[in-house]
Amino acid sequence: MSVKPKLTVYLCAPRGFCAGVVRAIDAVEEALRIYGAPVYVRHEIVHNKYVVEGLKAKGAIFVEELDEVPNTAQPVIFSAHGVPKDIPAEAESRNIFAIDATCPLVTKVHREAELHHRQGRQVLLVGHAGHPEVVGTLGQLPPGSIVLVQTLADIADLELADEGKLAYVTQTTLSIDDTRCMVDALKRRFPKIVGPHREDICYATTNRQEAVKRVAPTVDAMLVVGSANSSNSQRLKEVAERSGCKLARLVLRASDVEWELFDDITSLAITAGASAPEILVEEIMDAFALRFDLSIETVSTADEGVFFPLPRELRSPAGSAA
Template structure:
């Protein structure tokens, strides 16, 4: 009889779904329940292929742009990442029944940017080019009134009209440490720049990164469960590496685990990005249990009790 090697597994807590993701997924499922299939969703509702495929199977149709949506009385849902202002305007012009599932913490960033613009400030957005959340935030303001910076070099090259009349906002899913460096560089270069009343990086991103920082230095390897196009999941892998973990990998399913790399480890950390369901964590744990004798411990660094109600159109229906 083969004796399985022992493996100490440290489960990060919190991990997985945040309140904004739960709200967005619930919005699609509630719209399907109330209005029947199909329900259209602009962009992946959250960045997780498993979640998206599950919603497709229930009758959700995912599109990248509104021109892919036929003339219909069925709802069209905007993803948790937020959209440029032009999208609701286009929906209204076409008399589309739109439901906005933008995470309230992303909406907070939009409102901040609009407030600064209304007060005559140029706005600087710290974020990753091309990410849907960044596209949505940039699209809240007229061209030329908001600038995206991704690197310290970008900050050095900024040439605002009035250096004393600036404000900054950030993407909600960035690395806490990277963002701190960017904000420090901004405030050094522009001492009078105005920041958010409360940090823009969301509670879930911060809490998940803190848990990884706690565990990464004391395990042989760390797995982040999530999709490769998920910003907060990618940042968790980077945080693990920076915190001293020599082997950190981002995987969606058990079949993605590179088992050769994990054959000689005695301790493993596991976390999940804010858009990754717990069922995928359990699947990966089961796959390790087939190969190792697991001793599982949960390491909790924060309690989360955040809840966001459904979008208004669905609350009224309920």
């Protein structure tokens, strides 16, 4: 019997589900409990294929647009990423029973953008084009009232009618360092620009990136557990690479691990995006335990005790009366 090579695994903490993701998943499961299947969900409730497939098996039907939803009395849930204002309006026009599971921290960004608009400011949004959170935030204001900036070149090229009346908001799942660089550039170019009272990048994104920064320079490899379409998971991989980790990979589950890359490592860090369930971290740990003699340590940078209540349509007594 061959002796397994030794491997020290550093588990980053916090990792995995944030309060907004827990709330969104719980909303779908509670709607299924109260109203029965099917429950329709516009867009993936969170960006994790394992979670989505699990909810499908329980009776959730995922659609990209409301026109895919038949005329029904069953609930339609909006994902944690938020939606443009025309989506709830369309739901109301069709008498659709809509439940909004937008993360409260995303809603905070929406409210900030609306407030700046009412105060006569042009709003600049720092984010990634096409991401559903960005689509939702852009859709909070009339066309032309909010401008997306993705790069420093975008900021340099901006031509605005009144540079003295500007504000900015940001996507909640960006790289902390990239966002700081973008915000600094905005402030240099537009000294009077107004920012949020508290930064828009969510606590979970910040905490997970800080844990990765601490451990990434010290290990041979880093695994980020999460889906390829998860913005916060992709940012964790980028942060690991920028922090000096020579081998960083984003994997959904153990079957995605490229084992030949890990033959000669003696230290490994593991984290998980905010939409990745702990069961997938455990699955990957078990797979490494089959191949290595593991020594496990935890690297913790913050304690999270954040809780968001369910959407009001799913809280008792309204839910229990349904």
